Amino acid sequence: xxxxxxxxxxxxxxxxxxxxxxxxxxxxxxxxxxxxxxxxxxxxxxxxxxxxxxxxxxxxxxxxxxxxxxxxxxxxxxxxxxxxxxxxxxxxxxxxxxxxxxxxxxxxxxxxxxxxxxxxxxxxxxxxxxxxxxxxxxxxxxxxxxxxxxxxxxxxxxxxxxxxxxxxxxxxxxxxxxxxxxxxxxxxxxxxxxxxxxxxxxxxxxxxxxxxxxxxxxxxxxxxxxxxxxxxxxxxxxxxxxxxxxxxxxxxxxxxxxxxxxxxxxxxxxxxxxxxxxxxxxxxxxxxxxxxxxxxxxxxxxx
DNA sequence: CAGTTAACCTGTCAGC
DNA sequence: TGCTGACAGGTTAACT
Numbered sequence: 001x002x003x004x005x006x007x008x009x010x011x012x013x014x015x016x017x018x019x020x021x022x023x024x025x026x027x028x029x030x031x032x033x034x035x036x037x038x039x040x041x042x043x044x045x046x047x048x049x050x051x052x053x054x055x056x057x058x059x060x061x062x063x064x065x066x067x068x069x070x071x072x073x074x075x076x077x078x079x080x081x082x083x084x085x086x087x088x089x090x091x092x093x094x095x096x097x098x099x100x101x102x103x104x105x106x107x108x109x110x111x112x113x114x115x116x117x118x119x120x121x122x123x124x125x126x127x128x129x130x131x132x133x134x135x136x137x138x139x140x141x142x143x144x145x146x147x148x149x150x151x152x153x154x155x156x157x158x159x160x161x162x163x164x165x166x167x168x169x170x171x172x173x174x175x176x177x178x179x180x181x182x183x184x185x186x187x188x189x190x191x192x193x194x195x196x197x198x199x200x201x202x203x204x205x206x207x208x209x210x211x212x213x214x215x216x217x218x219x220x221x222x223x224x225x226x227x228x229x230x231x232x233x234x235x236x237x238x239x240x241x242x243x244x245x246x247x248x249x250x251x252x253x254x255x256x257x258x259x260x261x262x263x264x265x266x267x268x269x270x271x272x273x274x275x276x277x278x279x280x281x282x283x284x285x286x287x288x289x290x291x292x293x294x295x296x297x298x299x300x301x302x303x
Numbered sequence: 304c305a306g307t308t309a310a311c312c313t314g315t316c317a318g319c
Numbered sequence: 320t321g322c323t324g325a326c327a328g329g330t331t332a333a334c335t
Contacts, residue, residue, distance in 0.1 A: 078312090
C-alpha cells in the first residue's frame with residue numbers, strides 16, 4: 001500500500017500489536033525481500049531474533065520498528081507490499097515473503113506477515129543515526145518524549161524529506177526548494193527528497209484540487225499557488241487517511257486485510273473519460289514517467 | 304551538477 | 320480457452 005495514507009494505516013494498525021513484543025521467530029520465504037538489508041552487521045534473522053520492538057514509526061512511505069538493540073526494522077511496501085497480522089497457525093497468505101513470530105507480554109503470540117506481489121518492497125534491519133535537525137525522526141503516535149529512538153532515523157531513510165503532515169515539516173524550506181527546481185511540478189511532488197509521502201494518486205489529486213498542470217515548471221509557481229498546493233496536499237492526505245486510504249482492489253489493505261474508502265472520493269486519478277466535477281470537461285490521461293497522469297485540460301492549463 | 308530514464312518484479316485484465 | 324500486451328499505488332542506479 002504505497003502512499004502516505006495507506007502506509008500510516010499500516011503503522012497505526014501495527015503500533016498496538018507490536019510495541020513491547022519480543023521477536024521469537026523469523027522465517028524468510030523469499031530472499032529478494034531482503035534486498036535492502038546490509039548483512040555486514042549481521043544477518044536479518046540474527047539482528048532480529050530475541051529483540052524487543054519499542055514502537056512503530058513512519059516518515060513518508062517508510063515505516064520502521066525501533067528495537068532494544070538500538071537498530072530498527074525498516075519496512076517499505078514498494079508497489080504491492082502488505083503487512084498482515086495473523087493468529088499463529090493461520091493458513092499461509094499467498095505471496096508471503098517474510099514472517100515474524102512475536103511474543104507480546106499481554107497479547108500473546110502473533111504473526112506479522114510481509115506479503116508482496118511484485119517484490120519492490122523490502123524489510124531490513126538498519127542502524128539508527130541522530131536526525132540532522134535534532135527533531136523526531138518520524139510519526140509514532142503518542143509516545144513518551146524521552147525515548148532514545150525518537151530523534152533518530154534509520155540510515156537508509158535519512159535522505160527522505162519530512163512529509164507534509166509532520167509537525168516539523170518546513171513549508172518555507174519546501175517553497176524554496178520548489179523555486180529552484182527546473183522540472184515539472186508533478187516530478188517535484190513525487191521527489192521524496194523534497195517532500196515525502198506523495199505518489200501518483202495523490203500527486204494527481206492535489207494538482208487537480210490546486211488547478212495546476214502537472215508539467216508546469218516547479219520554479220514558475222507563484223507563492224500563492226505553492227501555498228494553495230501545499231494546503232491541498234495536506235487536506236487530501238488527511239481526508240484519505242480518515243477514510244482508511246485508497247483501495248481499488250484487495251491489494252491495498254490494512255493490517256487486518258480490510259480496504260479503505262478513499263477511492264470513491266478521487267476526482268482525477270483513474271477518472272479519464274469522465275466529466276470534471278467542476279467544469280464538465282472530460283478528464284484526460286497522459287503518459288508521464290512511465291505511468292499515467294490524470295488531469296482536467298480546462299481547469300489545469302499549462303501557462 | 305541536475306534532470307531523466309531504465310531496471311527491478313508478478314499478477315490481472317482487455318482484446319484477439 | 321489460450322495467448323499477448325498494457326498496466327499497476329515506488330525507488331534507485333545509471334544514464335544524458
